[in-house]
Amino acid sequence: xxxxxxxxxxxxxxxxxxxxxxxxxxxxxxxxxxxxxxxxxxxxxxxxxxxxxxxxxxxxxxxxxxxxxxxxxxxxxxxxxxxxxxxxxxxxxxxxxxxxxxxxxxxxxxxxxxxxxxxxxxxxxxxxxxxxxxxxxxxxxxxxxxxxxxxxxxxxxxxxxxxxxxxxxxxxxxxxxxxxxxxxxxxxxxxx
Amino acid sequence: xxxxxxxxxxxxxxxxxxxxxxxxxxxxxxxxxxxxxxxxxxxxxxxxxxxxxxxxxxxxxxxxxxxxxxxxxxxxxxxxxxxxxxxxxxxxxx
Numbered sequence: 001x002x003x004x005x006x007x008x009x010x011x012x013x014x015x016x017x018x019x020x021x022x023x024x025x026x027x028x029x030x031x032x033x034x035x036x037x038x039x040x041x042x043x044x045x046x047x048x049x050x051x052x053x054x055x056x057x058x059x060x061x062x063x064x065x066x067x068x069x070x071x072x073x074x075x076x077x078x079x080x081x082x083x084x085x086x087x088x089x090x091x092x093x094x095x096x097x098x099x100x101x102x103x104x105x106x107x108x109x110x111x112x113x114x115x116x117x118x119x120x121x122x123x124x125x126x127x128x129x130x131x132x133x134x135x136x137x138x139x140x141x142x143x144x145x146x147x148x149x150x151x152x153x154x155x156x157x158x159x160x161x162x163x164x165x166x167x168x169x170x171x172x173x174x175x176x177x178x179x180x181x182x183x184x185x186x187x188x189x190x191x192x
Numbered sequence: 193x194x195x196x197x198x199x200x201x202x203x204x205x206x207x208x209x210x211x212x213x214x215x216x217x218x219x220x221x222x223x224x225x226x227x228x229x230x231x232x233x234x235x236x237x238x239x240x241x242x243x244x245x246x247x248x249x250x251x252x253x254x255x256x257x258x259x260x261x262x263x264x265x266x267x268x269x270x271x272x273x274x275x276x277x278x279x280x281x282x283x284x285x286x
Contacts, residue, residue, distance in 0.1 A: 010260055011258070012258055012260055012261070017260075017261075017264075020261050020264045020265070021264060023264075023265075024264050024265065024267070024268045025268075027265070027268040027269060027272060028268050028271065028272070031268070031271070031272035031275055031276070034276070035275050035276060035279050038276065038279050038280065038283070039279055039283070042279075042280075042283035043283070052223070052224075057220070057223075061216065061220055064216055065213065065216060068209065068212045068213065068216065069209075071209075071247065071251050072205060072206075072208075072209040074251075075203075075205045075251050076205060079202055079205065082202075169253075172251075172252075173252055176247050176248075176251040176252045177252070179247055179251075180244045180247045180248060180252075183240055183243045183244050183247065184240055184244060186219075186240075187219065187236050187237065187239070187240035188240075191219060191220075191222075191223040191236050192223075192232075192233055192236055192237075
């Protein structure tokens with residue numbers, strides 16, 4: 001697949017343009033959820049709990065750090081293939097998949113502990129908001145891990161090289177967006 | 193660059209990573225600091241915006257992309273900002 005054939009009339013790679021347009025729709029999706037959260041929180045100020053009394057902030061701070069690390073390993077993988085270092089790309093992708101899986105695993109454990117303590121999706125409005133927002137984000141992380149795994153397997157073939165790495169860039173854009181959304185969610189759900 | 197536009201220098205990925213790490217620690221400190229809730233919220237939102245900007249500009253390479261990509265991101269962000277502002281204003285009046 002030669003690069004020139006993917007440059008559209010706008011002078012940009014049409015595959016990358018498609019991913020950016022998809023991410024634009026994702027911005028609106030999460031804005032809708034966050035907007036609903038703000039409405040519900042302001043409507044229930046008296047009964048709204050202090051997040052740190054319900055949620056495990058240190059554990060989630062660790063999870064935030066894991067997601068930040070996963071973004072770093074992915075950009076280092078991309079930088080490797082841009083230098084023609086395929087092994088570097090594979091190491092970067094593999095570490096990113098591991099860190100993504102670790103994030104999901106910690107989130108599942110967090111859910112389990114919260115539900116055992118009686119904090120459920122139907123127990124309170126805060127619970128509904130918390131599980132909806134973090135659940136949709138977790139689903140995005142899960143989809144990202146699947147996509148990363150596909151790209152990782154493709155990296156063993158001739159698909160990626162010093163001159164051809166758009167597939168890595170596209171999964172990178174999605175993964176960093178998921179990281180970016182978590183940065184916002186961590187702040188508004190856990191810290192404020 | 194053959195596949196996509198990469199005539200820019202490689203960003204300092206390690207620098208961005210450590211900046212995100214430090215900003216996350218500052219967030220935890222700001223959330224637990226004995227200061228007024230309003231100041232705490234302003235500090236936390238500012239830190240979150242700084243972190244999100246670092247990820248978008250350097251990890252997503254937005255800083256080095258063509259203006260078209262800025263436009264694609266700008267309009268939903270503008271709508272997101274307006275929606276949040278309207279919701280907050282509505283709740284403040286109510």
